[in-house]
Amino acid sequence: MTANRLLLKFARRSPRLVILTTVLGFSGALFNGISTALVVPVILGYLGQSAGTQSLPGPLKKILDLTGAQGDQQFLVLMGFVLLAIILKNAATYAGELTSARLTQTLTTGIRNDGLKMLLDVDLEYYSANKIGDIVNQMGGEIARTANSIKCATQIATTAITILVFLGILLTISWQLTLVSTSLLAMVSVANQFFIRKAKRMGQKLSSSSANYSIALLETLSGMRLVKSTGQEAAQYRQLSHYVNERELAERQSQTNYAIVNPINEVSGILVVLTIVITGKVLFASQMAAPTLLLMYLLTLFRMLPSIGRINGLRSQFANTAPSVQVVNAFLRYDDKPIMAQGKTPYQPITQGIQFQNIWFKYPTSQDWILRDVSLNLPKGTTLALVGSSGAGKSTLADLLPRFYDCQEGGISLDGQDIRSFDLPSFRKSMGIVSQETFLFNASVFDNIAYGCENVSFDAVVSAAQRANAYEFIEKLPEGLDTQIGDRGVMLSGGQRQRLAIARALLRDPDILILDEATSALDTVSERLVQKALDELSRDRTVLVIAHRLSTIQNADQIAVFDRGEVVEVGVHDELLARKGLYAKLYNMQFGETVAPAGADMTVEPPAVEPPAVEPCC
Template identity: 35%
Template sequence: MSHWKSYFRFVKPYTKWIIVTLLIGILKFGIPSLLPLVLKYVVDDVVLNHGLSTGQQVQHLLIVLGITLFLFVIVRGPVEYMRQYFAQYITARILYDLRNKLYEHLQRLSLRYYQNTKVGEIISRFINDAEQTKNIVEVGMMNVWLDLFTLIFVLGFMFYLDPVLTLVSIAIMPLYALSVKVLYKRLKKLTKDRSAALAGIQAYLHERIQGISVIRSFALENYDRKQFGGTNGAFLEKGLAQSRWNAWTFAIINTLTDIAPLLVIGYGGYQVIQGHLTLGTFVAFFGYLDRLYAPLKRLINSSTVLTQASASWERVNELLKEPYDMVDEPGSGMLKADSCSVAFKQVWFKYHEDGEWVLKDISLNVNPGETIAFVGMSGGGKSSLVGLIPRFYDIQEGSVQVNGRDVREYTMQSLRSHVGMVLQDNFLFSGSVKDNILLGNPGAGEEEVMAAAKAANAHEFILKLPQGYDTEVGERGVKLSGGQKQRIAIARVFLKDPPILILDEATSALDLESEHLIQQSLRDLSTNRTTLVVAHRLSTITHADRIYVLKDGEVVESGSHEALMAENGVYAGLYSIQKLQA
């Protein structure tokens, strides 16, 4: 029941609305329940009342019709509208709150979580499973209670008409209870398996759409269709298993439902023949029988829906309970500085507790305004090292410091607001060029955006785009070249104006012309900032105050470009090879 309690925190703010909706629903379902009584009155007291003349019978009939028309047309119409609207309003608001909470939760999860979880799986829980949970309120907290009220209301009238016949009509209800207990336990597991299989399809589809260029370039269309057929087939198998169980459930429930009218017809007809029951009472009773088993059927259907909703909520709740690897430490302070120093003190780091050390005993200092560079073979730990400064990961031993304090002593938001990053593959969001630059400072004005673009050597090419700064860049910036995307990313950092700048192989994937423009922008960007550069092309970092050579997670050499060349060690060898290749 604990996972239900966690859902009710989303329901609690709307408790009053739910109560109002239930009261309106009682009126909505209560009015039709009067119809069999009206029928009894018409049959026994009007049609079969031979003490009344024909004119009096017609007069009584018209009075009854007038009253019922008022109830069913004038009263019930607005009541039906309000009940439906309020029910949809409440569920929509709860779903809105739930998705907001989910999104906030996703933003706080660590990069490690996203590296280990498929995006399609997350989207499936966020969209499909969250959507299913609305039935917990709409069905479980509204429809079920209204159907139970209808059952009690109808049973009250039935006992009033004939207690013995009522007992006959509900004789099969224990079988209903047994069926629900046996059938729906299995249905919940099958529903959860189907949801997991659907998430598998979404994860596969998301990944393949992202990599469609690879599939095309290797002519893998036929192979990929077969792979998708396997994933789709797994979903089909789970879906059919759920459908088979659903079919058995409805077959058994409907069979049980059909037995009750036969019992009433048999016993009630016999009572009318014997003169122990009036024809009007028998007709009214049969009318109530339908109103008894209609909500009962809905309750059974509600059990199916709630079983599916419960399975979906369990999947959503699993996501909500995903722990945060990275949290602000108690008593964390705000980082407020126009310039920053960075230091690594005997830092040891690995991504997983049972994994190998990625960084080993790293110690170095970067003074405010200095530029240092990290070079070395791929896998040496360069990107891992600079990723520790904005606290994308926490280290196991040692200390990463900004302005002499451990980064864990600052709030993550204030720490990261002081760090600007330009990566090899910068992510652009769908939207306009202006929207993407504004991510550096959402409150900036148009002139500031243009100034940042000019500083990044991006203003000129932006003006040549079809709508200039309002040009849509497409998903991940697909409508722009690599150099254009990179310059927009640099403009973003110019607009942010952070005291710490991290350049992680920011030009390694570009052509020489684009690299020349961007290197000029990066030189301007790093002026008067504490700059850490991860470089593949060593010719781009010869100006650095110090260069650190990393190999297998350790610093093997350090010094200026001239000093390292004079040592004729690892750095000199790498530089000579690249110069020869050039």
């Protein structure tokens, strides 16, 4: 779809503003043309030459005749017409500028809101497949350039109306001269196509270089600790500087291309005027009013030429920003993005439990199965722990429960009802998730704990913090609960961040709890405090826990051992140790009760299982 059609699609969102902008543009152009056409007769009338009024265009002469003015009265009437036309022209132009600006702002705001909604509607799969820097660039720079494109389009439309009105006036003065001048100006516009095509290519280059810069900058800022710790400041500076220079070069080339349009238009305009003077002298040689007609025609043409130059410049600008319009349109599309299908059944608290039935799952970008025929049962009010080596599929199974992804085969049911039938927001609100990588906003402690809970009271937040063993350190912060904790909670330790996440989950009072290696990155003291908070959080809840440290899940009601995407053992701690299988080997590796030979393979080869020949359920 071309940029023109895309902008028309956006413009349909505000039809009233589009119509009003068009009407005001036409009105301003009409009054501008009338005032211009009347200037020469007024000057000639002032000099006492009656030919001034006789040479008026037909429609204006009829209006003047209706007034019944004669002699000096005609001069006064013409003066009044000129003054009124100038006032109305400026009033219409002022209102048109305001309306055009309002239209541009409305469409730009609508596009930004559409982008925000799309980003919140798509699945996590979209963020796995796209770079955050590219997304930020599209929401920022590309939409800003699209806004400029919208502004150019509205200015092109109003300028085109002005040109058409002036052409109409020129036709009433002399259709022969208008035919000549139009042909010459058309040739100039065709010549400008070279610069317009060049502007489009430069716009594509500018869009690409802006995306590269945004991606590199965001990655550098996000990984600043790594940059500092490895002494890569100079290397990162060179990389970012390269992208900055690349972008500035593209910008400079675009500006150079745009700057050459106006001189070409001005020189071409002078040549057109000289041609019209020569042609007019030949055409009007036998007419008494020839000087007046030619002067009126040239004055009107002079008033039109800046609009011709302006529209050519705007076309160049529009071509330069048009690639961004197409980028934004692709960004806003839903049909090529992963959107999680939602059910309509409101979530109801668990009465029986959660069943994982023959789960097969692989990521869209992978050919390998991450989970293979996984079947587990998690009764209400119990804890199911998932253990195994990294990459065994534990976190993937946990991600399927809140439907961050859907399985390709098999399914998950809650009290016998497929979780895909539940309304997604209400279903996810029933869960509390505490992971190893806790995310905190650059906001106050209070706001981070209360996130996701509406109209929460101060006492409720304090109670949640106390139950999470967090209130003691919160009281020592400079402003207590009102303390700003920095980007991602940088002002806090790892254990403190985890306890805030637990307080957040406690405040939500979830029916289902998912703990994803919540203590694996903590020191012994912090782990003990966090584990006490987790025990409080897990009380009387249905819990799915992923554990790296086996000491934290010895009291779990069930332990499922994963290896290469399959469940190879299920049981309680003592039972699994007695089997002397993979769980026992993992336990011995951690606690040193049995020393494994160096380089020994500590995994159990899973039985070969082929996926069932059934249609995908998700």
